[in-house]
Amino acid sequence: MIKFEGVSKVYEDTNTKALSDFNIEIETGEFVFIVGSSGAGKSTLLKLMMREEVPSSGTISINGFDLNNIKKKKIPHFRRTLGIVFQDFRLIPNMNVYDNVAYAMRVIGARENAIRKRVPYLLGLVGLNSKARSKPNQLSGGEQQRVALARALANNANTIIADEPTGNVDPQMSFEIVDLLNHINADGTTVIMVTHDLHLVKTFNHRVITIKNGVIESDCPDASHIDVEPYKFENPEEAVGSYFLEEGGEDLDYLVQNYAGDVEAAAAEADAIADVVDVEGADEE
Amino acid sequence: MKGASLSYLTREGFRNIWVNRLLSLATIVVLVSCLVIVGSGSLIFLNITSVLDLIEDQNVVMVYIKDEADKAQMDILNGQLSGMENVEKVEFVSREEAFERQKAAYGDKANLLEGLDANILPNAYKVTVKDLSQFDATVAGIKTLDNVLHIHENSELAGKLASIRNAVSYVCIGVVAVLFFVSMFIVANTIRITIFNRRLEISIMKAVGATNMFIRWPFIVEGVLLGVFSAVIALGIQYGVYEVASIWLSDIMSMLGGTVVPFVDYIWIIFGMFVFIGVFIGSFGSIVSLNKYLKEHSNVVENS
Numbered sequence A: 001m002i003k004f005e006g007v008s009k010v011y012e013d014t015n016t017k018a019l020s021d022f023n024i025e026i027e028t029g030e031f032v033f034i035v036g037s038s039g040a041g042k043s044t045l046l047k048l049m050m051r052e053e054v055p056s057s058g059t060i061s062i063n064g065f066d067l068n069n070i071k072k073k074k075i076p077h078f079r080r081t082l083g084i085v086f087q088d089f090r091l092i093p094n095m096n097v098y099d100n101v102a103y104a105m106r107v108i109g110a111r112e113n114a115i116r117k118r119v120p121y122l123l124g125l126v127g128l129n130s131k132a133r134s135k136p137n138q139l140s141g142g143e144q145q146r147v148a149l150a151r152a153l154a155n156n157a158n159t160i161i162a163d164e165p166t167g168n169v170d171p172q173m174s175f176e177i178v179d180l181l182n183h184i185n186a187d188g189t190t191v192i193m194v195t196h197d198l199h200l201v202k203t204f205n206h207r208v209i210t211i212k213n214g215v216i217e218s219d220c221p222d223a224s225h226i227d228v229e230p231y232k233f234e235n236p237e238e239a240v241g242s243y244f245l246e247e248g249g250e251d252l253d254y255l256v257q258n259y260a261g262d263v264e265a266a267a268a269e270a271d272a273i274a275d276v277v278d279v280e281g282a283d284e285e
Numbered sequence B: 001m002k003g004a005s006l007s008y009l010t011r012e013g014f015r016n017i018w019v020n021r022l023l024s025l026a027t028i029v030v031l032v033s034c035l036v037i038v039g040s041g042s043l044i045f046l047n048i049t050s051v052l053d054l055i056e057d058q059n060v061v062m063v064y065i066k067d068e069a070d071k072a073q074m075d076i077l078n079g080q081l082s083g084m085e086n087v088e089k090v091e092f093v094s095r096e097e098a099f100e101r102q103k104a105a106y107g108d109k110a111n112l113l114e115g116l117d118a119n120i121l122p123n124a125y126k127v128t129v130k131d132l133s134q135f136d137a138t139v140a141g142i143k144t145l146d147n148v149l150h151i152h153e154n155s156e157l158a159g160k161l162a163s164i165r166n167a168v169s170y171v172c173i174g175v176v177a178v179l180f181f182v183s184m185f186i187v188a189n190t191i192r193i194t195i196f197n198r199r200l201e202i203s204i205m206k207a208v209g210a211t212n213m214f215i216r217w218p219f220i221v222e223g224v225l226l227g228v229f230s231a232v233i234a235l236g237i238q239y240g241v242y243e244v245a246s247i248w249l250s251d252i253m254s255m256l257g258g259t260v261v262p263f264v265d266y267i268w269i270i271f272g273m274f275v276f277i278g279v280f281i282g283s284f285g286s287i288v289s290l291n292k293y294l295k296e297h298s299n300v301v302e303n304s
Helices: A042-050 A072-079 A097-106 A112-125 A141-153 A171-186 A198-204 A236-247 A252-258 A263-284 B003-019 B021-058 B071-082 B095-113 B132-143 B155-197 B199-207 B212-255 B263-296
Strands: A002-011 A016-026 A031-035 A057-062 A082-085 A159-163 A190-195 A207-212 A215-220 B060-065 B087-093 B124-129 B148-152
Touching: A002 A042, A016 A042, A016 A215, A031 A171, A031 A198, A042 A057, A042 A082, A042 A159, A042 A190, A072 B199, A082 A141, A097 A112, A097 A141, A112 A141, A141 A159, A141 A171, A159 A171, A171 A190, A171 A198, B003 B021, B003 B212, B021 B155, B021 B212, B021 B263, B060 B071, B060 B132, B071 B087, B071 B124, B124 B132, B132 B148, B132 B155, B155 B199, B155 B212, B155 B263, B199 B212, B199 B263, B212 B263
Parallel strands: A031 A190, A031 A207, A082 A159, A159 A190
Antiparallel strands: A002 A016, A002 A057, A207 A215, B060 B124, B060 B148, B087 B124
C-alpha cells in the first residue's frame, strides 16, 4: 500500500515548489496511471517514492515502510519491495539478457541456484527465453524494455514503478509492454505507471491520477474522462506482435481489447494465429 | 555479507578491471610511475645513509686515561663507557700501541721520537658513538667520569654529519610524502572516471536495493588489485632502473669509500612498501571517490 498524506516538496537550493499538499492512497494490487506534462512534478513524486528525497512536509508510507523516519541502512531493504522500469531501459550493455536480469539478484546477495531457477522463469514471463544470450544492442526497444521489466520483477517486488516505460518504443511495442504490466498486475502486483501516452491510458482503462503544477488535478477510477481514442490495430498479428507469437498461446483478453469488444472476431483471429504457430512449431519439431 | 555474494562481488572486481581495461591501464601507469619515483627516492636515501654510516664509523672520541689509574679503575671506566646509551663500541688503545702508530705516522721523520718511549703517551679508550646528533651530550657525560685525563673529539664533523643526515631524511620523507599524496590524488581521480563510466551499474544497484557495502566492494577489490599489479610491475622496473643507475653510482660511491647498496638486500622491504602504498592508494582512492560520487551524483530516478 502507498500512502501520501499532505506531502509537499520544496527544493530549497532553487526554492522550487515541486509538489504541494499531495494526498494519494494506492491499495495493494491496483494499477494506476500517473499523467501530467513535463515539470508537473512526476519526477519528484518518483524520487519521493524511491526515498531519494524526503518530503518538506507531510508523511509517506510505502509497503509498510515509514519513509519519513526510515533509517539510512534500511533504504536498500525498502527498495527491494519496488521494481523500477525506466524509459531508457538502463540495461548494462556488456551483459547479455540473462545476466542483466540476474544482476539485480546478484547485487542483493541471492544464491546462484536461486538465480538459475528464477531468471529463466522471468524471461519466459516476458517472452524472451530464446534471447537469453543476446546483448541489449541486439534487441528491439520493446524487447529491451521487457528485459528491464523482468529485472524489475527479479527480487519479487510487490510494486512496479514504471517511469514512462513506453517513451522510447513504437505504439505496437508500447501496447505489448503495458499489456505485460497488466498481466503482472493481474497476479496481485501493484503497478504505478507514469506516462504521456493518453491512448494507452484510454486503452487499458485503469485509475488515472493527473498532476499539474505539483498538485493533483484529478484522481479518477478509470479513463472515461480522457477524450482520446484507444489504440486499435488493423491486423491482430501486428497488435499481438512477437510476444504472442513467441509464446504460441491464445490471449483472448489481449485481442478483445484490440477488437474493441468484438469477442468473436478476436477469438477467431486468436485461433488463426494459434494454428499458424502450431504448424510452425510442428515443422520445427 | 554472505560468502556467495562476496565471491561474486570479488569476481566482479576482477571482471571490471578487464572490462574497463583502458582506465585500469591508466591507473596502473600512474601508480607505477609514482611507486618507481618513491622507490628511487628511498634507494637514494639508503645509499646516502650508507655513506654517512661509513663516515660516522670513523668518527670516534679518544678518551685518555690518567696515569695513576690502575687496571681495576681502567676496567671500571671501560664498563662505564660501554654502559652509556649512545656508545656503540669501546676499544682499549695501549700507550705502546699509540706510540707505534705515532712512529708510523711520522714515517721518515720517526727519528724525531728517538730517546722517547711510550710513557710520554697515556693509555686511551677509543669510543665509537651511535647517534651523532647526541654527540655533545655523550662527550659531556664522558667528561664526568673518574680517571678521565682528557678527551679528543671532533664535534664539528659530528655536527655536520648529523645535520646532513637530518637534511637528507627530511628531504626524502618530504618528497615521498608529496608523491604519496600526488599519486593518491591522481589515482582517486582516475578511479572517479571509472566510477562515472559505470554510473549506470551503480544506479541499477541502488534501484534494486543493493546496500552501500555491496556497491563499494567491487570497487575496493578493483583498487586493491590495481595496487598489487602496480607494485609487482613497479618492482620489476625499479630493479632494472637501479641496476643501470648502479653503473655510474658505483663510481661516486667508491670515491666516498663505500659501495652501492645491493637491490636484493632490500627487495622484500621495497616490495612490501610498494604493495602497501599501491593497495592503500588503490583502495583508499576507490572508497574516497565512490563515497564522493554516491553523495553528489548517484541518483536512481534521473541517472542515465
